[in-house]
Amino acid sequence: MSGSIALEGKRYPALRFAVEADRVDAFAAAVGHRTGGVPPTFVTAPELAAGLSNLLHDPDVGVELAQVLHGGQSYEWRRGIVVGDVITTETTVERVRERGGTRFLTLRSELRDDAGELVALGRSTLIVRTDT
Amino acid sequence: MISFDELSVGQELFRSSRVVMQEDVTAYAEASGDQNPLHQDEAVARAAGFPGVVAHGMFTMGTLASALLDRAGDGVMLERLSAQFRSPVFVGETIVSGGSVRSLDPVSRTATLDVWVRVERDGTVEWPIRRGEAQIRFD
Numbered sequence: 450m451s452g453s454i455a456l457e458g459k460r461y462p463a464l465r466f467a468v469e470a471d472r473v474d475a476f477a478a479a480v481g482h483r484t485g486g487v488p489p490t491f492v493t494a495p496e497l498a499a500g501l502s503n504l505l506h507d508p509d510v511g512v513e514l515a516q517v518l519h520g521g522q523s524y525e526w527r528r529g530i531v532v533g534d535v536i537t538t539e540t541t542v543e544r545v546r547e548r549g550g551t552r553f554l555t556l557r558s559e560l561r562d563d564a565g566e567l568v569a570l571g572r573s574t575l576i577v578r579t580d581t
Numbered sequence: 582m583i584s585f586d587e588l589s590v591g592q593e594l595f596r597s598s599r600v601v602m603q604e605d606v607t608a609y610a611e612a613s614g615d616q617n618p619l620h621q622d623e624a625v626a627r628a629a630g631f632p633g634v635v636a637h638g639m640f641t642m643g644t645l646a647s648a649l650l651d652r653a654g655d656g657v658m659l660e661r662l663s664a665q666f667r668s669p670v671f672v673g674e675t676i677v678s679g680g681s682v683r684s685l686d687p688v689s690r691t692a693t694l695d696v697w698v699r700v701e702r703d704g705t706v707e708w709p710i711r712r713g714e715a716q717i718r719f720d
Binding site: 472475476478479480481482483484485486488489490493494497498501502514515517518519520521522523524525526529572574578 | 599605606608609611612613614615616617618619625629637638639640642643644646647648650651654655658659660661662663664665666
């Protein structure tokens with residue numbers, strides 16, 4: 450589709466996310482996290498709020514959630530997240546590719562604390578079926 | 582709990598299994614904010630060509646991270662984790678997560694691990710995560 454290339458490099462508005470105990474506890478129970486502290490993959494919550502949510506509301510993309518599959522994910526953590534952190538996440542559309550009715554989108558998210566320090570980096574590959 | 586000095590290249594560090602229950606996947610949807618109906622609504626999953634409700638890729642990856650940290654212990658920091666989601670995981674299936682030591686760096690006290698998640702389906706082994714990579718750092 451013609452908009453793919455223009456989409457590359459697009460930056461979505463930063464989003465602030467408060468790390469709250471109840472949500473962390475529910476997340477920890479769901480993924481079977483038994484060691485202390487916040488599960489490292491809890492960063493998915495702010496990442497989704499800043500990344501996929503914006504993408505779904507982007508008229509330049511025109512994608513519905515049920516069309517989206519998660520193809521791959523990578524995280525780098527610079528420090529552990531703790532309850533009480535307020536994380537600001539900024540997501541960029543890093544890469545867009547099309548192959549036979551399927552679009553591959555790579556989103557890159559930077560998660561920072563209120564001091565501006567990098568907490569984690571996330572890179573998410575989304576597979577969008579555009580032929581259905 | 583394990584210490585860095587006990588590790589050796591090639592060693593299997595952890596292996597742990599879990600039945601994927603709908604209630605856990607629904608709880609994951611709520612807690613993560615990923616409310617894709619593919620993960621909760623059988624009709625939507627079937628319309629998308631799947632035989633049943635699909636667990637989130639990050640549910641599987643989160644379960645893998647939990648299994649790894651459970652074995653490694655509280656003094657360990659997960660610094661990196663990456664994986665391709667190669668095959669879906671369906672609600673009701675048993676997933677097995679595991680990992681072995683690929684390399685060790687005694688200076689930074691970090692271990693790089695090959696990590697995986699597999700599931701047995703209709704008599705064959707599928708690999709929802711085949712060649713994932715994790716890096717952990719010890720105190």
